[in-house]
Amino acid sequence: MEYALIPLLPFAAFLIVGLGGHWIKARAHLIAVPAVLGSFLLSVAAFRQVAGGEPIAIPLYTWLASGDLSIQLGLAIDRLTAVMLILVTVVSSLVHIYTIGYMHGEKGYARFFAYFALLTFSMLRLVMADNLHQLFVFWEAVGLCSYLLIGHWYERQSACTAATKAFLVNRVGDFGFMLGLLLVWLVFGSLEYKTVFAQAANLSGDTTNLMERFGGTWSVSTITLICLLLFTGAVGKSAQVPLHVWLPDAMEGPTPISALIHAATMVTAGVFMVARLAPLYSLSPVAMDVVAVIGALTMVLGATIAVTQTDIKRVVAYSTVSQLGYMMMACGVGAYAAGMYHLLTHGAFKALLFLGCGSVIIALHHEQDMRHMGGLKDKLPVTYWTFVVGSLALAGFPLTSGFFSKDDILASTWSSGPLGQVLAVLGLITALMTAFYSFRLVFVTFWGTSRVDHHLAAHIHEPSPTITMPLIILAVLAIVTGYLGIPAFLAPVFLNEDGGADHHGAAGMGIMLVATLMGLTGIAAAYLVYVKSPGLPDRLAQQWRRLYDLSLHKWYVDEAYDRSLVRPTFTAADGLWKGVDVAVIDGAVNGVARVVAAGGSLLRLFQSGQTQHYALGMALGAMVILTVFLLF
């Protein structure tokens, strides 16, 4: 029962800091940091208990009872949840500490910590859910926190737009999720994982007629339908194609947010969800293939865009999109443990990279364009070395954590069948691009001659220990997480799956070699292009203008959405309002009134008040009646 405190501690911090922020102000971290550290310690305890034996279940209360359907809330911790708890609380604690230095003296300091604590609470409840409904509620709650935190600097138009965009794009996905949820409720009569998983196997042949009410027939497999609807939510939350557009824009928020929400925790919720629902997904080969292909597309697209971006946070953001694609692809080929493994290692090294970016940005007084950087490695040694460690892990350099997890994904994908082999090849090519852009970032930012503004250059120094200490810890984690045997620990959750890449035999070894080669080639290429021959990037960009523009403008996806969805919607709304609502419907209402009024004025003419008119009327009337009477 004490494990219920894991989410409740941050929630209490949220309430105290949120309601008392006016008085607490710059002391907010004194409440938020201990609360998150407390959650971390409890998570460790929970982890040990789960590792030693049975999963933990904590029933809470009945949320809703309608008809004979009811929804119970509760917490559950199994091995999958336990590792997520550790990830969330570790990264959250470190980012909380980092924030003390990063947001020092900023307006809205207390508000920032309040939302941070709320986010941690929501994320913890999300991973601890024992039913789909709770998953959905906190799924939306983390989306809300993301919205609030991206819009932290609400004076900036760009931040507000980015926040709104993130929220809306997420909601698009979430409605798929909600429909999936309702379908689960309808089919299984319950939203609890246990019940749903237990019954799912009996349902594999079941079909749903989508056109039932309309007299038609359009039957699809129920399980596939459920999985695909739920996956829509994951596409939104985990920034998969085609709903990836919000994540890079979300970089408008302060950097600690990018590290916590948009790298390590929230965006991984989609991958977590697919892994959590593995018993459902495994029953639908179609849904699995869709997941794998979407994941692979995201992986390639993210990497191709990251290659040309110049804002350091955007490079890292697109690399996040790409890495999330890897994880999703792994889940799609059934290698859930590999996907989760990469999720954890990525959580460490990507948080590290983002916090490193933040350190650079703070040192340069909020400069984010890497064209105005360069030569920082001597001035920011701690940031530089930790950043290199993070980049090596991202590039899949041998013996870093990213190397093991990425290799695990690629080997599992390769061995999963013909589709898997195609996807694995894509994964290898992406690995090359990944290594290239991560070291492009390192070389352009930290090496070469300084392109920093002269006024700034003299004052650059390493930020405070609250910033560097989390970097060092994360750098250690970025290596160590590769040696903890995570896949083997997770394997029992996904019953019919093996533990790691070493079971794949000769093919596995081959993949490992090629992947290593790709990583090294990418790093070498970045070195050649950005260190050895400084003029080369521009010449290449000139030569491949079309491709360069395509990548620089993010494949024009935003523009396409704007033209095909956003603007037509507003135009249609405006047109409907003016053309139908005002002109036709209200016009008819006013028209009726006008006809009645006009009729009244016409009739009024007869009421002239002159006796002779009335006498004439009487006489005419009498004549008409008489005529009718005589004729008929």
Next chain:
Amino acid sequence: MNDLVLQTGAFPWITAIVFLPILGILLLFAVGKSRDRAMKWIAFLVTGADFVLSLPLWFLFDRSVPGMQFAERTSWISVPPIQYSVGVDGISLPLLLMTTFLMPLCVMCSWTSIQTRVREYLTVLLVMETAMLGVFVALDFVLFYIFWEAMLIPMYLLIGVWGGPNRLYAAIKFFLYTLTGSVLLLVAILVLYFQGGHTFDILALTRGEYAPSLQSWLFWALFAAFAVKVPMFPFHTWLPDAHVEAPTAGSVILASVLLKMGTYGFLRFSVPMLPDATALFTPVMVTLSVVAIIYGAYMALAQSDLKKLIAYSSVSHMGFVTLGIFILNAQGIEGAVMQMVNHGITTGALFLCVGAIYQRTHSRQIADNTGLAGPMPRYATLLVIFSLSSLGLPGTNSFVGEFLVLAGTFFWSKGVAAGLLSIMHASVNQLIEQVDRGDFTVADRATGERSKDRGRGAGAGTEVASGQGSVKAVSTLATDHRPLTTLFYPSTTHPPRTTDHSEPTRNP
């Protein structure tokens, strides 16, 4: 007669609650003509007392009984037999509580904004309260009709006297539009009287049997009255006009209570009295509801005036209520009742927010009101909470109703209906986002400066307080829904007669 629990000898709760505001009017006239502040206090205390008086019903209400409780019945006119007969069941009790809860807030939000004809204004508000409460508790058709029509006059005055620049047009439009619908209601009541055994007793009439063809006629007659009130597409155009011109309290009452009269009518009369016609016309009603949901959302998207935006979003949200009612399963009807109460709280709160902005910046245009989070942080927080509630975010009150209605619809048809709903819902979200964006962007506009000066004006305290009251309601209703569902569960699952209570079919 086991669908009625008479309260013989006990305290006449309902009568006391309904007529307490009238007593307040006498007090208003007892103080000096120019003592505006004292009169506002009287009105506030009377409405507050009414709320306190209505609270015990929540606890005394027997949740296991499906019929009317706290009923009172006295003969009023012997020929034709018209009775003073009132009572509440699980459907009317939450609406009654919502009304008594909102009225003190309406007085509070008028504290500084109403400076002319204060006594008359407060009188109108109090008359309004009695009439609205009367509609929800009446168990005699004539009594019901009297209260129903009595609502129109104070609302007409509220818009026409204390309204905006175009108030006369809006007031007359509102009055004539709703009156036209009500006339057909009167015809239907008379037909029911002659066909249903010469009685105006609503419960007796509900138990009666009517020929299917007659039911169809009656259904459309009732539809005319209720659909205009809801308002259902395409009878909604009076609503934006009325909202834009009405003073804040008027908008709150309109959105929170008056719109519920229509859906309450459907739930109380159309569905149980005319089961065959209801079954026959379900496709029409569902179609109109879905159109209202999508169309209202699109309309809201096109608005730049905050009040119009919320007005059109009400059309959309009320579409959910009618949808829930006419899909005729337990989830749908329960969701509809939840949505009625929650829409009342949330939309009422949003109108309070708009009133507060308008008083400071003298503009309701979104573009003129950007950047309020700077000078008015608490206000911005409240507005965000209500906006989120309005878009039905899980964790807020509105989510539950919408979730149940969607679930009910899903059980009714797994296919395209649900797809349609998802599309429209995306639009609803967008519209509310517009408010947020307006609220959160600071672009150093002149109004931002102006609002800074006025932000801490005299009325701010009462307004913040009224907002906080609503927040409390939003949060309590969001976290635990059992009180409300258990309350109306017996009534929604055993209304005297509904055609089809098909529970969703489930696989093993």
